[in-house]
Amino acid sequence: MIDYSLDSHGIATLSWNMPGRSQNVLNEESCNALCELVERVVGDAAVKGILMTSAKPDFIAGGDLEWLLSAKTAEALFERVVRLDRALRKLETCGKPVAMALPGTTLGGGLEVALCGHYRVAADNPKARFGLPEVTLGLLPGGGGTQRLPRLVGIQKSLPLLLEGKRLTAAAARELGILNEVVPAGSEPDAAHAWLLGAIAAGGAQQPWDARGFKIPGGAVSSPAVQQVFMAANAMLRAKTYGNYPAPRNILSCVYEGLMTDLDTGLMTEARYFVQTVLSPQAKNMIRTLFFSMNQANKLASRPKDVPQQKYSKIGVLGAGMMGAGIAYVAAKAGIEVVLVDTAQASAENGKAYSAGLLDKQQKRGQVSAEKAAALLARIVPTTDFALLAGAELVVEAVFEDRAIKADVTRRAEAVLGGDAIFASNTSTLPISGLAEASARPANFIGLHFFSPVDRMAIVEIIVGQQTSDATLARSMDLVRALGMTPIVVNDSRGFYTSRVFSTYVLEGLALLAEGVAPALIENAGLQAGMPVGPLALTDEVSSELIWKIDRQTRLDLGSAYKGRPGHEVAARMVELGRIGKKAGKGFYDYPEGGKKSLWAGLAELFPRAAVQPDLPQVVERLTVVQAVETARCMDEGVLRSARDADVGAILAWGFPPFRGGPLSMIDNAGAATFVAQCKRLAAAHGERFVPPAQLKAMAASGATYYTEG
Structure with missing residues (x-):
């Protein structure tokens, strides 16, 4: 000892x-x-x-x-x-x-x-x-x-x-x-x-604080x-x-x-x-999720057994935009050779330049030597030639969210890859099982959802398609750990887990705006709830246009089964006005050059303020409960495989308040019966998006919890 x-x-x-x-x-x-x-x-x-x-x-x-x-x-x-x-x-x-x-x-x-x-x-x-x-x-x-x-x-x-x-x-x-x-x-x-x-x-010897006259x-x-x-x-x-x-x-x-x-x-x-x-409950929540659950995720506790560990020496990345460039950087940093493919050589070179920019900043701060930086960059090979993918153990596509483009690059990559190579899609919303239809070997097809910026977001959401094999899952988890990142594993569905639940936060903020709630109150409630950014500012970051496009695609895909949320109409209205967000310099906020952003004055006319405003705790409740009940639906539908991955993913992927422990910890802390009653009250006042799922109602009746310890 x-x-x-x-x-x-x-x-x-x-x-x-x-x-x-x-x-x-x-x-x-x-x-x-x-x-x-x-x-x-x-x-x-x-x-x-x-x-x-x-x-x-x-x-x-x-x-x-x-x-x-x-x-x-x-x-x-x-x-x-x-x-x-x-x-x-x-x-x-x-x-x-x-x-x-x-x-x-x-x-x-x-x-x-x-x-x-x-x-x-x-x-x-x-x-x-x-x-x-x-x-x-x-x-x-x-x-x-x-x-x-x-x-x-x-x-x-x-x-x-x-x-x-x-x-x-x-x-x-x-x-x-x-x-x-x-x-x-x-x-x-x-x-x-x-x-x-x-x-x-x-x-x-004596400690300074024990000496006479210590100051x-x-x-x-x-x-x-x-x-x-x-x-x-x-x-x-x-x-x-x-x-x-x-x-x-x-x-x-x-x-x-x-x-x-x-x-x-x-x-x-x-x-x-x-x-x-x-x-304190806050410490217990944070210890459970950020220590115990995180350690379990990092130790690959949910990795299928009896699959030999995959060692990676070469991977391919299709698409050299910000996401693809980020994936190439973290892989090269882990010592893996990366073939970075794009439609034009200049685009591929720009993707590699992203890594050079990061390394230049690190060298100036004394965090990396010139030799190590040069060695990392040498591992990234920018090209337009799919043939260079030969010998890669895994390829991840990070091209536009367009099924036709994704299907094309899938077929072109598989034509030169070995029979046991894995093909992964970095899509954030499109169902993996549908994308796998373009693959000649769907058992080797999986989703690896990275988050932007990749070099700072140490989490990957792994999405298992209907035909994805256990071996492919296990080997994909090995890559995530090789990259020094935390994996969570979910089953295939529209929006998967993180994009689906994250969207409820921004959409609820937009719904509150449509109801006439003061924009400043909405934003302050988001911050008071513990979220890193208010929902309107966050919408500007991701852009109303992206929310509108995803909603449009979902409507087309689902037809009569489509169910929208009030916030979608608000996003569509902003797109019509050309106020799509920060990248356009205008959205729910104005972004003057060299100045500080401020809420757009025109919101008052576009969404007239209601005569009676809700209390701050009421707005906080809606912004947090909507996330928790959607997470409960993901558990009910089998999208999520464990409470651990739900809570770790929520905190790491979109900044759910750590002091709450995650959406499912939040429900357990309240007690299922109390939370179900809360959901029913909110559903009666604001709509079916707050209706609790069957599994949660059964838990309320039996006194069950998502976590069994303690």
């Missing part, structure tokens, strides 16, 4: 080495071992100094969230936190020098353990990251991070790490003052040992400059989170209240806020 040795200089080495795990974590067993060893080294007169390190490539990855959530009561959780605090406090105040030799990544609870050392030396490891990312999972540091870090580097410098969960390289952590030294990899134990010998000779770097909480920092942080936090996330708010409280006192009192303040935050 933690290996122990004592050398002839009286230096005790505590080396974290948890069996059966790739990384060290803080859990019941390791915390017990740590507490016992702290008692041992502090009480043993033969121990003159303590060196803590790791036998694994990284130091400590953080706390074990399963262990954290397993505490049955707030009191039990509080006792766990306080016990660790006492052990770390005893270690840093024992008078014996403590040095931390950090071979690699040191995050969360790992960095909190490291901060109790008097000296921290890290390996010059380019992959290593240092930080306190708890806030990204709805938590706050509970091992002294909100107290020691501000006392070490100052309040202003520590807040970005605490409130944003920033992860630093070793060099950046050294510059900030978190690390004392960065040395060549492998030499960090020797450097720590050398420092310990000097500290022992000098008579021991917080950059100013105390009571100083006018720091008071201004807190005022600005509070304002920015409110503007960014709309009060939906307790973790960052509680972090600010921990720092403010804790740093007005001594460290021991501050640690107790932090422990109380930590327990309160862990037990």
Whole structure:
């Protein structure tokens, strides 16, 4: 668990080495071992100094969230936190020098353990990251991070790490003052040992905050400059989170209240806020979806078994527009050769130039070397010649949303591909089974729906057609993981899952506008709900024209079975006016050159404001419930295969509020019976789009939930 040795200089080495795990974590067993060893080294007169390190490539990855959530009561959780605090406090105040030799990544609870050392030396490891990312999972540091870090580097410098969960390289952590030294990899134990010998000779070591007359770097909480920092942080936090996330708010409280006192009192303040935050529904939602469910998706939990893993050396991308160019970039970045095909050589070259532009920006920021950039670009071969696709294990088409064009490129690619090669469509709305009719081998045909911009959207929606084989699904999932992206798997249907449910948000916003609800109220409600952008601004981003075209195609395809939504009429009206969105410089907003966008004044005449306006919570309810009930329909119809993929996909693909955990977590939190009653009330007032599906009504009757744990 933690290996122990004592050398002839009286230096005790505590080396974290948890069996059966790739990384060290803080859990019941390791915390017990740590507490016992702290008692041992502090009480043993033969121990003159303590060196803590790791036998694994990284130091400590953080706390074990399963262990954290397993505490049955707030009191039990509080006792766990306080016990660790006492052990770390005893270690840093024992008078014996403590040095931390950090071979690699040191995050969360790992960095909190490291901060109790008097000296921290890290390996010059380019992959290593240092930080306190708890806030990204709805938590706050509970091992002294909100107290020691501000006392070490100052309040202003520590807040970005605490409130944003920033992860630093070793060099950046050294510059900030978190690390004392960065040395060549492998030499960090020797450097720590050398420092310990000097500290022992000098008579021991003491933390700066335990020294008489200690002053917080950059100013105390009571100083006018720091008071201004807190005022600005509070304002920015409110503007960014709309009060939906307790973790960052509680972090600010921990720092403010804790740093007005001594460290021991501050640690107790932090422990109380930590327990309160862990037990909040927002933290539980975020941990379940962004940690447990995300990890399951990334580990390919839904991958068909008994299919050999596919290694990719060459793929083809058809269409060198922004989407195709983005796919080519992420594949080349993963070390895969890419044949980028377009109708004109100049277009194909432009597609490759997209990667060159990204790499140029990265080189200027020092994120990639010129050699690595050149090697990546060399892996992208722009061409008009389909024959160069020979030998590709997979081809993905990213051409226009036109069935005839897609059918043509399918046949041309398959003519030169090997018999076991996969053909994937990047369509966002057209049913995969229909597109597969153009294929001579529909079992090898699948949907891979990437999101724009591909290099920043780390999710791929994999769509299984009626004839798609399990082997094709498994091998496609292998590609997504090779690209470093998160896959969700859905069954074929119109709009699949993400496009279908995402559209309900924008269309509900347009429906509210048609009803005479004030545009500013609609937009503010979207932000208050936790969505990244209001529905009208989002419509401008995707363009009313695209919404209109998809609706027109759906109407043609479905005939008498077509069911429109009120928002479609609003989009059509904007198309008639030529106000199709941001790309045209005008939509629901005006986009003056060099100026700030503003809501179009003409909306008041086009959609007269109703005399009675709904309350903000009523609008928030409609914008969120419409997404959740449509997700429930996707489960009812078998489009979605798991609640996990539904919630992960919603957050990653279109920005569903993470604090809600995803649409199905939102339903579970309310309880199916309560949510069904809510849907029936909204359906009576606003239409059948809110009618709950049969499966959800059955769940309401039985008390069932989408998630079975807890």
